[in-house]
Each structure stands twice: as structure tokens, then as C-alpha cells.
Amino acid sequence: MNARTEPAEAEPVTPARPPIVRELLLVAGLFLVYKFGRQLATGHTAEAYRNAHDVWHAERWLHLPGEGTVQSLLLHGDTLTRAANTYYATVHFPATLAFLVWLYLRRPAHYVWARRVLAAVTAAALALHLAFPLAPPRMLAATGLIDTARVYGPSVYGPPRTDHLSNQFAAMPSLHFGWALMVAIGLIVATRSRWRRLWLLHPLLTLLVIVGTANHYWLDAIVAGALLGVALTLIHAPRRTATTAGRGVALPAPAKAGDQVLAGAAR
Numbered sequence: 001m002n003a004r005t006e007p008a009e010a011e012p013v014t015p016a017r018p019p020i021v022r023e024l025l026l027v028a029g030l031f032l033v034y035k036f037g038r039q040l041a042t043g044h045t046a047e048a049y050r051n052a053h054d055v056w057h058a059e060r061w062l063h064l065p066g067e068g069t070v071q072s073l074l075l076h077g078d079t080l081t082r083a084a085n086t087y088y089a090t091v092h093f094p095a096t097l098a099f100l101v102w103l104y105l106r107r108p109a110h111y112v113w114a115r116r117v118l119a120a121v122t123a124a125a126l127a128l129h130l131a132f133p134l135a136p137p138r139m140l141a142a143t144g145l146i147d148t149a150r151v152y153g154p155s156v157y158g159p160p161r162t163d164h165l166s167n168q169f170a171a172m173p174s175l176h177f178g179w180a181l182m183v184a185i186g187l188i189v190a191t192r193s194r195w196r197r198l199w200l201l202h203p204l205l206t207l208l209v210i211v212g213t214a215n216h217y218w219l220d221a222i223v224a225g226a227l228l229g230v231a232l233t234l235i236h237a238p239r240r241t242a243t244t245a246g247r248g249v250a251l252p253a254p255a256k257a258g259d260q261v262l263a264g265a266a267r
Helices: 020-039 045-061 067-074 078-090 092-106 108-131 148-152 175-190 196-212 218-234 257-266
Strands: 239-242 248-251
Touching (some): 020 092, 067 078, 067 196, 078 092, 078 148, 078 196, 175 196
Antiparallel strands (some): 239 248
């Protein structure tokens, strides 16, 4: 009589990295589409200022704290103000790129998930930029705020009428905040350090910077967070399976209809 044997459990397999050339072309293509798409929203100056007044009054109606409270803290010293302007100008893209590169090299499944989420949020933001052009608070006299980048430097923007490289009327939503929040969430999900929640300091600092420099309203960040929340609900993070060594291996989450609709264009 043969002894009954239990079927051997399959060893978890670390997902293969997507081809790097394809990923470079994909990320570069998405970035160019976003940059060119933002230009479609230019030329709506009057509407952007009307929307800015509406957003400003809506924040007061909602009893949100005034953006001037944060800016007054920055204006205590020129060095602090310039540091905030430098953070706004230099951290946004490099931090997001470093996040994606690290995930690609160390957490391939999480990289695919994060790239899909960022693509979905960016696409939704572009649609909102087109539908709701918005002048930032530094351009709205009613706010009483100053353009800290113009006064103290460094500045990434030129005069709106001659700045053909960026759309300064695309304040809503704030991708500075949305991307920073995704970087923090992605690193918290993909790592196991007990200190990993400290990554939330990145979006918190970004929020204070974008508001204090008068580049965004509170509502810009709130809407960005809401868009990210929807994307994270529809595009699930990879599951983790424990190995015999006690280390986690990320496995792709089961595909769902919502994932395929939002992420299909990012494949």
C-alpha cells in the first residue's frame, strides 16, 4: 500500500521585471503626452481667474485654514523661503523617478502597480486641467499672498503670457501633492521597515511647500488625494506571500475589470 503524500507546495516566484527599454519609452511617452496635453488648457485666462475666485470663496465657506497662515511661517526668513522654493522646483520629478527606479530594481510587481496608479492619476488630472483651468493663489490678488519664487527665487515659471513651457493655469489638482503621496504610500506598501511610515513626511512637507509658496490651494491637494484614492481602490497592490526564509515576495494581484480599464493604456 503506497503511503499517501501531500502535494508539494509551489515556491513563490518573484515576478520578472518588465523590459527596461519598453518601460523607458512608456514613461517618457506618458510624460510627453502630459506635457503637451497641458498646453491644450492654455488660453483660458479669464475662466482660470473666475475659477480661482470660486475656489477661494469655497475654501472660506468650508472654513479651511487660510493659505496665508503657512506662507507667514515661511516669510520669517529668506533662507527658509528660498529652501521652500528650491524644494518645489527640484524635488517633484526626481523623487518620483527615483521611486520608480527603486521599485523597478527591487520590487518589480510593485513597480507595475505604482506605474499604473501614477498613469491613472495623471490622466485624470490632465482631464481636470482641461475642464477646469485654475489660476494659482499667487496670481489672485484677493488672497493677499505673494509669489515667493518671483520675490526670493528660484522660480520655475516665467511671466504667464510668455511662458510657453508650462501651463500655469493648471493648479487643480496638485500633482506635486498627488505624486508625493503615492511615493509615500508605495514605499510603505513595498517595504517592511518599522520606520516606513515616516515616508509620509514627504507628502506632508510637499503640502506645506505648495501652499506656502502660493502655488496651490488646499483644495488642489484635497482633489489630488481623492483622485489617488479612487485609483488605489481600482488598481490593487500586489499580494505578499511569505517564503521559507521569512522574506516577503510580491505576487501580482488578481486582475479585475476596473484594473484593466484604467491600467490598459499604461501597459
